[in-house]
Amino acid sequence: MKVTNGHGLLWSFSSASFLLFALLGATTDAEVTAPASIDPVLPVCKTVGGGSAYFDVEFCASALGSDGRSRGADSYRSFSAIAVDLVTANATATAAKISGLIREGGGHDDATMARCLGSCQALYGDMVRRQPGCAAAVKGGRFGEAAAALETSASAARECEDGFGKSNVTSPLTVENDSAFKLAKLAVALLRFNH
Ligand SMILES: *[C@@H]1O[C@H](CO)[C@@H](O)[C@H](O)[C@H]1NC(C)=O
Ligand SMILES: *[C@@H]1O[C@H](CO)[C@@H](O)[C@H](O)[C@H]1NC(C)=O
Numbered sequence: 005m006k007v008t009n010g011h012g013l014l015w016s017f018s019s020a021s022f023l024l025f026a027l028l029g030a031t032t033d034a035e036v037t038a039p040a041s042i043d044p045v046l047p048v049c050k051t052v053g054g055g056s057a058y059f060d061v062e063f064c065a066s067a068l069g070s071d072g073r074s075r076g077a078d079s080y081r082s083f084s085a086i087a088v089d090l091v092t093a094n095a096t097a098t099a100a101k102i103s104g105l106i107r108e109g110g111g112h113d114d115a116t117m118a119r120c121l122g123s124c125q126a127l128y129g130d131m132v133r134r135q136p137g138c139a140a141a142v143k144g145g146r147f148g149e150a151a152a153a154l155e156t157s158a159s160a161a162r163e164c165e166d167g168f169g170k171s172n173v174t175s176p177l178t179v180e181n182d183s184a185f186k187l188a189k190l191a192v193a194l195l196r197f198n199h
């Protein structure tokens with residue numbers, strides 16, 4: 005807007021302030037009402053992630069938000085089931101990556117690396133095999149059983165990572181171990197709210 009005199013300047017300042025307040029008002033409204041009524045992910049993540057030592061609200065929101073079913077989820081049980089499926093997808097992808105690394109020869113050149121990868125392959129293989137039972141446990145309302153399986157998987161992710169550290173080998177799986185660990189802990193945290 006072209007300002008030609010003092011009066012015009014005053015007017016554009018006050019309309020700008022009005023606009024600013026209107027925008028601030030809209031933002032406040034959106035934070036208070038929209039996510040609670042339209043997208044339940046943020047309030048759920050604030051509840052389970054706010055006090056977690058293992059993952060934060062952002063990790064939770066990004067993980068649950070990556071599954072379209074989260075927008076329609078209406079209970080901690082639905083969110084638990086979604087988190088369990090995310091663990092399955094992650095563990096399956098990581099198991100495949102480990103097999104690829106072993107095939108590519110992580111093994112042939114370096115016996116220590118081969119041993120670490122082999123141990124991780126077993127750990128992630130077990131993780132993948134536990135997941136159908138874990139999903140069935142959530143469906144069947146056996147939340148303690150599901151949480152125990154997920155805790156075992158979280159420990160397995162740590163054990164895989166620690167294997168490299170103990171052997172002084174640089175882990176090729178730091179990102180993956182971190183995701184698997186946090187997703188399993190997220191699923192456990194969601195399961196706690198079912199009781
Ligand atoms: C594994 O989980 C992380 C964290 O949610 C995500 O960023 C990543 O895309 C997932 N990978 C697969 C293959 O699902
Ligand atoms: C790893 O490195 C540390 C310090 O450099 C050394 O004390 C330890 O013996 C090494 N471990 C192995 C398994 O090589």
Ligand SMILES: CC(=O)N[C@H]1CO[C@H](CO)[C@@H](O)[C@@H]1O
Nearest residue numbers: 161162165166178181182185
């Ligand atoms: C569960 C686990 O061991 N997570 C580790 C994965 O690797 C990163 C990077 O080394 C660590 O910061 C995590 O603690």
